[in-house]
Amino acid sequence: MTPVESVTQAEAWRNRLAALKDLPELWTLLWQAAPTPVAATIGLRVLGGLMPLGALYAAKNIFDLIALTARGQTIDLNSLWFWVAIEFALAAVSQVIGRAVDFFDTLVADRFSQSLGLKIMQHAATLDLQSLEDPDFNNRLERARAQSTDRVGMLTSAGWLLQRIVMLLSLGATILYYAPWVLLVLAISVLPAFLVESHFAFLGYSLAHRLTPVRRSLDYFLSLGSSREAAKEIKIFSLAPHLETKYVDLSTQLINQNTQLARRRLVWGALFALVAAAGYYGSYAFLVREAFLQRITIGTFTLLVGAVSGANGHLQMIFSLFSDVADQSLFLRDLMLFFRERPAIQSTAKACLPPRPIVSGFEFQDVCFQYPGAASPIFTGLSLHLQKGQRVALVGENGEGKTTLVKLMTRLYDPSSGRILLDGCDLKDFDVDELRKEIGVIFQDFIRYDFTARENIAAGDIAKLNDDAAIWEAARKSNAIELLENFPGRLEQMLGRRFEGGLDLSGGEWQRVALARAFLRDAQILILDEPTAALDPMAEYEVFQKFADLTQDRLSLFISHRFSTVRTADRIILLSQGRIAEDGTHESLMEAKGIYARLFELQASSYR
Numbered sequence: 133m134t135p136v137e138s139v140t141q142a143e144a145w146r147n148r149l150a151a152l153k154d155l156p157e158l159w160t161l162l163w164q165a166a167p168t169p170v171a172a173t174i175g176l177r178v179l180g181g182l183m184p185l186g187a188l189y190a191a192k193n194i195f196d197l198i199a200l201t202a203r204g205q206t207i208d209l210n211s212l213w214f215w216v217a218i219e220f221a222l223a224a225v226s227q228v229i230g231r232a233v234d235f236f237d238t239l240v241a242d243r244f245s246q247s248l249g250l251k252i253m254q255h256a257a258t259l260d261l262q263s264l265e266d267p268d269f270n271n272r273l274e275r276a277r278a279q280s281t282d283r284v285g286m287l288t289s290a291g292w293l294l295q296r297i298v299m300l301l302s303l304g305a306t307i308l309y310y311a312p313w314v315l316l317v318l319a320i321s322v323l324p325a326f327l328v329e330s331h332f333a334f335l336g337y338s339l340a341h342r343l344t345p346v347r348r349s350l351d352y353f354l355s356l357g358s359s360r361e362a363a364k365e366i367k368i369f370s371l372a373p374h375l376e377t378k379y380v381d382l383s384t385q386l387i388n389q390n391t392q393l394a395r396r397r398l399v400w401g402a403l404f405a406l407v408a409a410a411g412y413y414g415s416y417a418f419l420v421r422e423a424f425l426q427r428i429t430i431g432t433f434t435l436l437v438g439a440v441s442g443a444n445g446h447l448q449m450i451f452s453l454f455s456d457v458a459d460q461s462l463f464l465r466d467l468m469l470f471f472r473e474r475p476a477i478q479s480t481a482k483a484c485l486p487p488r489p490i491v492s493g494f495e496f497q498d499v500c501f502q503y504p505g506a507a508s509p510i511f512t513g514l515s516l517h518l519q520k521g522q523r524v525a526l527v528g529e530n531g532e533g534k535t536t537l538v539k540l541m542t543r544l545y546d547p548s549s550g551r552i553l554l555d556g557c558d559l560k561d562f563d564v565d566e567l568r569k570e571i572g573v574i575f576q577d578f579i580r581y582d583f584t585a586r587e588n589i590a591a592g593d594i595a596k597l598n599d600d601a602a603i604w605e606a607a608r609k610s611n612a613i614e615l616l617e618n619f620p621g622r623l624e625q626m627l628g629r630r631f632e633g634g635l636d637l638s639g640g641e642w643q644r645v646a647l648a649r650a651f652l653r654d655a656q657i658l659i660l661d662e663p664t665a666a667l668d669p670m671a672e673y674e675v676f677q678k679f680a681d682l683t684q685d686r687l688s689l690f691i692s693h694r695f696s697t698v699r700t701a702d703r704i705i706l707l708s709q710g711r712i713a714e715d716g717t718h719e720s721l722m723e724a725k726g727i728y729a730r731l732f733e734l735q736a737s738s739y740r
């Protein structure tokens with residue numbers, strides 16, 4: 133693996149500028165998430181930003197008044213106390229503003245991460261399976277997901293940036309008014325430090341960006357090495373040292389890259405910080421001379437020294453905050469790119485509802501299909517008619533495309549060429565969501581939700597979450613009823629080991645729970661993709677009896693490698709080399725003595 137390639141300078145700057153284009157979009161997201169707290173924090177920060185100048189101005193007056201008394205002039209004591217009171221009031225108000233800003237920042241952060249998290253979930257749900265299965269896209273999604281929490285720090289930085297800028301401008305205007313040259317010297321001496329900081333911030337980002345795949349691998353090793361699921365194999369095969377070596381090798385690469393960059397940043401950053409410091413002390417020396425020569429009053433001297441030191445401090449902070457914000461805004465690219473990703477599989481404007489009831493069924497017309505990026509096609513001219521009321525079994529060796537066929541029927545993918553019709557209408561003409569509502573499918577890699585038993589079954593039709601009768605009935609059909617009755621918490625039993633009180637199930641038990649999802653759904657099309665592989669023969673027999681009852685006026689398809697079950701189907705379809713190789717009843721296929729007959733004999737003979 134060579135995770136780190138170099139980026140040209142031009143490319144680097146292009147990326148950086150492109151990232152700034154995302155800021156308005158971020159602003160919209162932020163404003164939508166929490167308009168009132170955002171407005172409040174901005175207002176307060178502007179106000180807070182003016183406080184230091186106010187305090188310095190009050191101090192200037194106090195010093196000047198004292199200097200006058202030192203020269204023997206009489207002054208009005210009340211005006212001295214007035215400025216002291218002003219200074220105290222400003223300090224008190226600053227404190228209150230600081231606390232209020234913290235309060236509103238917390239509100240903004242919470243609401244923003246909530247709304248962003250939700251938006252990510254909502255958007256991911258609309259995307260094509262093809263996008264989600266693509267490793268590049270996954271890298272981006274991974275980075276985007278990290279944004280919803282990591283970018284909250286950026287908001288606080290941006291808030292501080294605003295406040296510091298107000299402080300700098302107000303102090304800068306003061307310096308400009310009394311000593312314009314000082315301002316110029318300060319600005320010039322600090323500029324290189326600013327450029328260096330932002331340059332390294334960018335390099336840091338592009339490194340982090342290029343290392344995302346490495347970090348994903350590291351996360352994978354880490355979770356694999358400490359996962360319950362993998363523990364059995366890792367122990368038996370003594371895989372731990374191998375995983376550890378892989379982990380150390382990769383993470384060392386990561387550390388080396390980061391250290392290299394941090395070292396360069398240290399050297400250049402320190403160098404230009406010295407230049408900035410020289411500018412600051414040069415200005416300071418200049419002001420001392422002016423005061424000594426009595427060209428400025430002692431009050432003005434204090435004001436300017438305070439303003440220069442303040443401006444210098446704020447400028448430094450602005451640079452670091454700005455590079456922080458710029459650095460993080462580069463990460464936003466991934467988030468925005470993720471939000472810009474559009475699904476190809478969408479309902480058209482003229483989309484119609486799928487037929488109810490279905491009359492003639494599914495028809496594949498010369499369908500070809502190839503996974504994006506795959507070397508060879510899965511289907512090369514597949515034609516097939518699936519009628520209603522038939523129990524159809526789909527068989528074929530591993531990798532022949534049985535699951536893929538189901539993905540095409542459910543429009544998780546679209547054919548590369550050819551058409552799939554439902555009652556004579558192209559699947560693409562139906563509303564995607566409505567079409568999927570008509571289909572109850574349990575995939576071979578169904579999900580074991582770490583939820584309650586109730587939610588696990590209701591996943592099949594979440595509208596029936598509180599319909600106990602329907603859930604129990606579905607459980608009866610999938611042979612899960614005894615299991616549920618024996619759970620200490622019955623339907624409310626937490627499943628899986630992730631959460632406290634969760635109960636882990638055997639492979640077959642999980643399958644019975646998952647199967648209940650299909651039975652719960654009031655769908656016209658039922659598809660079971662090897663759903664009974666882990667069931668014991670008795671349970672499988674019973675489930676198929678119930679499946680048979682259920683499929684009388686529906687369109688059903690089941691995929692299985694168990695020929696004892698397959699033989700009970702009304703029609704058996706054998707997939708081979710991208711086409712339908714054999715199609716008929718068990719008897720007719722046995723008579724034909726083709727692939728099916730050979731596979732059947734092979735399995736049967738091992739039982740005799």
Ligand SMILES: Nc1ncnc2c1ncn2[C@@H]1O[C@H](COP(=O)(O)OP(=O)(O)OP(=O)(O)O)[C@@H](O)[C@H]1O
Binds near residue numbers: 506533
């Ligand atoms: N998302 C994907 N991207 C690229 N190739 C894929 C993808 N999913 C599956 N394939 C490939 O497509 C082929 C068919 O896979 P499919 O899952 O449809 O086979 P199957 O007949 O269901 O096999 P099994 O009996 O093992 O379940 C396989 O060679 C597989 O490697």
Ligand SMILES: [Mg+2]
Binds near residue numbers: 534535661
């Ligand atoms: Mg499969």
